[in-house]
Amino acid sequence: MxxxxxxxxxxxxxxxxxxxxxxxxxxxxxxxxxxxxVTHWYGSWSASPQDHNEPFPVPPPPSFFNHQTIRQALRTSIGGDQVRVRFTNLFGTSPLKIDGARIALSAGGSSIQPASDTELRFNGNASVTIPAGGELWSDASELKVGAGEALAVSLFLASETAVSTVHAYGLQTHYVVAGNALSTETLSGAETRSSYYFISGADVRSSARANVVVAFGDSITDGVGTTPDTARRWPDYLSRRLQPDGSAGTVSVLNAGISGGRILNDGLGPSGVTRFERDVLGQTGVTHVIFLLGINDIGAGAFIPEQAVTVEQMTAGTQSLIDKAKVRGIKVLLGTLLPWKGADAGGVPYYSEEGEAKRQAFNAWVRANTTVDGVVDFDLALRDPANPLALLPAYDSGDHLHPSDEGAEAIANAVDIRLLKVQP
Known part of the structure; x- marks a missing residue:
């Protein structure tokens, strides 16, 4: 037994x-x-934060809002079945009180599509206070959005609120009215602004596997020189190029350009080495970064001689960021600096033979860099064959530094989208 x-x-x-x-x-x-x-969150829109009180704020924003509604327009890169918005008080010196916020599909101008109007809540609450130096995501909103969808984010500030954190060159018309007009279909008689206030990102939730590409740069990436209210920055063109093509899969393109931005020194925004962790590595689902940064490190010496930098300092700073990205498993595409012969900034000469020698040396380093996943020769794509140190006239917005709409599209077309492909 x-x-x-x-x-x-x-x-x-x-x-x-x-x-x-x-x-x-x-x-x-x-x-x-x-x-x-399985659903995942992906970055679908971004605007890098800047300090309203930094030197030379352009365009000059108001110093405060008081009992007003701000309706701001943004455009997604990829779509999803839910959306959330990042609110920012990054450069605030006191708490930011948001007394209400909503999101809706835009109907153009200051108008929204009423049936889509959805409340944004914060940990279940209708209002929130963000501490000085803080950023906060809203709760997920049950709003289905498509790729390239025009959205309107409205926020109500009931009390006097100092303007602190902005994105100066929004190149998009926003609307401000008195009182709580969060759900008002059209903001009649609204004042207009072109900067972004207190928002820095929008994520979407999707079951599709997606890559998130961050375009890291200066005013050229920010879109200066392109037509406002038309989404003709080069990251916009790249996003639109990817969507109908489909050969790369679902790929979101985020704009992390700051006008006046440099690799090594603060200026009209934090330096590249300062903000890279937040503006690139901190993006939801980031898989790739495209660098187009450095021309202001060269040209700013005309304004601030004591901040002149060497090519060795520029390459060392850029390589430090490349190394940070690679440690995180993020693929890096490194771009050459655009032609700029004849460029000036507000009547002050920006281009110089000494600066051109630095640009050539920096571009040679870029082309020879073996630590990155790809090199994008923006210089070659936009130069004038008859005058290789200058932009092709059709690509020149007129200041010989910033590309036109056609030039921005040429930048986007220079990117090999096979390098952005979602791997099975």
Whole structure:
């Protein structure tokens, strides 16, 4: 009897183990089969924060809002079944009180599509106070948005609120009215602004696997020289190029350009080495970064001689950021600096032969860099064959530094989208 009992017990244990193993295997298989159905959050729009009180604020924004509604327009790169918005008080010196916020599909201008109007809440609350130096995501909003969707984010500031954190060159018309007009369909008689206030990002939730590409740069990436209210910055063109093509899969393109931005020194925004962690590595789902930064490090010496930098300092600073990205598993595309012969900034010469020698040396370093996943030769794509140190006239917005709409499209077309492809 003991042997039979022992055999029965052992057999039963083996059967149970086999059943458990089979159950676990089935669970793993089911998880693998359902993996593609799992939803994830991805960055779909961004505007890098700047300090309103930094030197030379342009365009000059108001110093405060008081009992007013601000309706701001943005455009998604990819779509999803939910959306959330990042509110920012990054450069505030006192708490930021938001007394209400909503999001809706835009109907153009200051108008929204009323059926889409949705409240944005914060940990379940209708209002929120963001501490000085803080940023905060709203709760997920049940608003389905498509790729390239025009959205309107409205926020109400009930009390006097100092303007602190902005994105100066929004190149998009926003609207400000008195009182709480969060759900008003059209803001009649509104004042207009072109900067972004207190918002810095929008994420979407999607079941599609997606890559998130961050365009990291200066005013050329920010879109200066392109037509306002038309989304003709080069990251916009790249996003639109990717969507109908489909060969790369679902790819979001975020704009992390700051006008006047430099690699090494603060200016009209934090330096590249200061903000890279937040504006690039901190983006939701980031997989790639495209660098187009450095011309202001060269040209700013005309304004601030004591901040003149060497090519070795520029390349060392850029390489430090490349290394940070690679540690995180982020693919890096490194761009050459655009032609700029004849460029001036507000009547002050920006281009110089000494500066051109630095640009050539920096571009040579870019082209020879073996630590990155790809080099994008923006210089070659936009130069005038008859005058290679200058932009092709059709690509020149007129100041010989910033590309026109056509030039921005040429920048986007220079990117090999095979390098951005979502891997199976």
């Amino acid at each position: 003991d042997r039979r009992l022992a055999w029965f017990t052992l057999t039963r244990r083996n059967l149970l183990r086999g059943a458990l193993a089979a159950t676990l295997a089935a669970s793993v298989l089911t998880a693998c089969e359902d993996d593609d159905k």
